[in-house]
Amino acid sequence: MTGAVARDALPAGLVLAAAAALLWSGHATLLGIAAAVVAAVAGAAGGEALAGSRLRLPAALLLALSPAGAGLLLGRLLDLLFARVPPPGPEVILAILDAPGTAGATFAVAAALVLLARRLPLLAPLPAALVVLVASLPLLPHRGGMIHRPRLVAELAWSRGLHPVLILAALGAAAGFLGLVALARGREMRHRARDFLLLVVLAGLLAFVLPSAGLLRVPPVDPLGLGGKGGSRGERGRDARARKELLPFRDRVDTSRANVPAAVVVFHDDVAPFDGIYRFRQAAFSSWNGRRLVRGLLPGLDRDLFPGLPGAGPLRRSPPPGEDLRERLATTVALLADHPLPPVLVDGIEIAPEDNPDPSLFRGAFRAVSSVLVRLDPSLILAEAGDPDWPADVRAAYLSVPEDPRYRQLATEILEGMPEGERRSPLLRAIAAGTWLEKNTLYSVRTKHAAAPDPTASFLFGDRVGYCVHLAHAAALLCRALGVPARVAAGYASPAENRGGGSALVLLAGDAHAWCEVYLAGAGWVPIDPSPPSLDPPTPAPDLDLQRLLGELARSRDQRLVREVPTPLRLPSIGVVGRWLAILLLAWFLAGHAAKTWRRLAPYLFPADPAGRLVYRATLDRLGEAGLGRRPGETREAHADRLAERIPSFRALTRLHLAAVLGTHPVDRPGALRLARRVRRELVRAVPRWRRLVGLLAPWSWRRTR
Amino acid sequence: MTEHEAPGHGTDGASLAVAREVADRVRARLRRAILGRDDVIDLVVVALLAGGHVLLEDYPGSGKTMLARALGAALEPAEDTSAAPFRRIQFTPDLLPSDITGVTVFEPESGTFRFQPGPIFAHVVLADEINRTSPKVQAALLEAMAERQVTVDNVTHPLEEPFLVIATQNPLGLAGTFPLPAPQLDRFLFKVRMDHVDREAELAVLDSWRQRLHPSFDDGARVAPAEVLAARDAIETGIHVAPAIREALVDIARAVRSDQRVAQGLSTRAILQAIPALAARALLAGRDWVGTEDLEALLLPLFAHRLALAPGVRDPEPVLRDAARDVLDRVSAATLRP
Incomplete structure (x- = not known):
């Protein structure tokens, strides 16, 4: 039992340990990092064991998270202890105070992640996502002012007088698009590896694209509190005097x-x-x-x-x-x-x-x-x-x-x-x-x-x-x-x-x-x-x-020593691109609506329509607009039967049309138009207003009429 | 349905209306006798009108004898022929072909040989557990089914129309059976796999238990054999089968033949036999034209038993559904095009 748990948990534990080391480096002492690495492996094993246990999820989760509290408590106790007992030396104190907190927190996170991933299939990608996030942290410096990183993109961009953020944003958008395509193609187990790889690319690039305002600018910094905007985030609101004071004394500088x-x-x-x-x-x-x-x-x-x-x-x-x-x-x-x-x-x-x-x-x-x-x-x-x-x-x-x-x-x-x-x-x-x-x-x-x-x-x-x-x-x-x-x-x-x-x-x-x-x-x-x-x-x-x-x-x-390279990559200004895009968009919109309107009016404009195709097509357009179109592989009769409860008249109209096309009965035009009107009224009752409005606005909805 | 599509215009229309009435009469009788099996009843009526035979794959006690007897009882016995409305043959391993076809017996009074017709000389024949008898007997029955005649001692005796065989076989317990080979299965118009009836229908059966123990089959009007034959003629001439439907049949057959999962696809006979069946179903649905829905509804009973599947493939249903899906989609989409 324990052997099996250890075997299952080891790979996840090692990956989580690497992530933990990456995450804590620069924030904890060496002892704290070492403790976190050990705790990550132990936490993965603990999470695995808890997932296999009979405990219900909330109880198991609580148990998994408890070491964080214990670590904090131990740290606090040691702190109190050192206040009484003569300290052996400042370095030792800091290291010892560090370890319980990092170890406890890491254990809790690792155990909870593994537990959730095992118990809830929906959250199975969670540990992977977290690891990806941590792994993409080293890419973050670009946002943190390291505007020459990643070198591959940045050098190309700067040498052409472009800001690399634009290229990174484009790459991120492309990755996002690919991710959506991959998601839309369904998730089979064997695609997992590829999807994961895609996720890595996606997460890494999103880190660049996601910052809100001032995409091109370096984030505000003011570590010593000399009055710049921003400053140490933890300080804000906690100590009003420290905020007003220039050059405040702080217990922890960010x-x-x-x-x-x-x-x-x-x-x-x-x-x-x-x-x-x-x-x-x-x-x-x-x-x-x-x-x-x-x-x-x-x-x-x-x-x-x-x-x-x-x-x-x-x-x-x-x-x-x-x-x-x-x-x-x-x-x-x-x-x-x-x-x-x-x-x-x-x-x-x-x-x-x-x-x-x-x-x-x-x-x-x-x-x-x-x-x-x-x-x-x-x-x-x-x-x-x-x-x-x-x-x-x-x-x-x-x-x-x-x-x-x-x-x-x-x-x-x-x-x-x-x-x-x-x-x-x-x-x-x-x-x-x-x-x-x-x-x-x-x-x-x-x-x-x-x-x-x-x-x-x-x-x-x-x-x-x-x-x-x-x-x-x-x-x-x-x-x-x-x-x-x-x-x-x-x-x-x-x-x-x-x-x-x-x-x-x-x-x-x-x-x-x-x-x-x-x-x-x-x-x-x-x-x-x-x-x-x-x-x-x-x-x-x-x-x-x-x-x-x-x-x-x-x-x-x-x-400047280097004159700007004559730029073959001169992009048109955003205004021009935007205007053309808007014009194209408007043309696309209007063209779709023109065709749509034409198809709506056709049954009235052309009385000679023995097979009732125009009436039927106009009705199908309306249904498709409201999300009630014929599905691939569905026969016309099956389509009408599916809608029979909501749009009963559509069945009669369908039969009328099919009797003309597959049978030998010319369509009775007034009857068909009457049925089409009834379908319209039933559609109003059957489909919520917002849904019809969305359909009405969609310019090319008729392209999906089948 | 509205008045526009009521079958009928001209003389064809009148005879179609009569045919429809005949079909409805048979159907109503069968529905009274068998509860909760409307789908199977429709298929049996379609087979009767299309001149085909039905293979029921079913378990004992599901009402197939009842169905066959009710169908037999729905036909008026004709005075001038020897054919009985209904006969049941229980197929056993020791059955002989002559037990079905009949024998020639010597009559000492007149000093001549006289043909004594077997149980197959009936309008409706229930061939129970057809796979329990030897291939020899199966062959005799199947020849009679296909040729609609019986040859005994070099004398050919034609069978009375309508002639409908309802054969059954138990899907379980294959030990000691002689499964029908594919070419012989091809002689059946439909193979129907029946599921258990639903709860309400089963309760209704129990509610009318007295009748069920002593069935009479006497209520309601019967149908004369001649009426059935007239209905067949009316269907043949009066139901319109659009070119699109014929193309769809051929396309489905071709798609099935080219499917990797199929060892031997649909025969031309299979799609040829399908046309009267589709037309008969259209009549039952109150149309004088065959729609794509008929094709969709009859797809499995018509073709599933005629496929020889590649090794490792067990279920013909996905093969047929895949083939029909694209074809029917195309046919449906084409109705909007002039």
């Missing part, structure tokens, strides 16, 4: 769209910052509100920021100090997602509007001139902290520290850990704070601080697991406690090597970043950006092909 491109930057010169990381600042947060740093409350704070995208003309800011440490760099930024605040390469001096290079793809574009800090001079070690020109209240705001004594305590500890001679240098103090964070914290986008009254304190004096927002806050507050004016900046950060030697850089949603900046006289804002060890899976290498493609598209037309 990384599912990390690979979605948010913007493209075209560099007009080859300049790299001193630390090799391009930072694009959108906002800065410098005022302490008792819980966190918020955007400047004083008019004098953060005057180097740009309040929004350039409207009609350029926006200028005074150049930062330290001309000798900086170089000018012009960039063009094309936005793929909505950005209310422009991501400008630090430190921006001027931004100006630029024509949108491809309105079907980009949301907007601007040109920026930045003064990039290309080196840190040893003289900066002794540079004063803060701008000597700052008014007292501005300086106080940049230095304000929470009342919580632990910040100052920790700052004192850090200061005491520094060599005596270095303690006087503001820069070295700030660097020491960053170094301390790098050594004593862990990076993860899954945290537990959002609900705390002071999330930064919860992070810094709690489990010390946090992501960039926590780290930036902690660094800024520690620097302030050490007497260095600091703020939190947010935007995008991408290592210079991501450019891959090209002149374009794609900013992905996953590049969204927050970092700490300290102000040094003679240098301006200098980033302090600690990067502690990460608990999360490493981010994949940048896709250089996509970068090149988007960069090419982001260049204004006259700058």
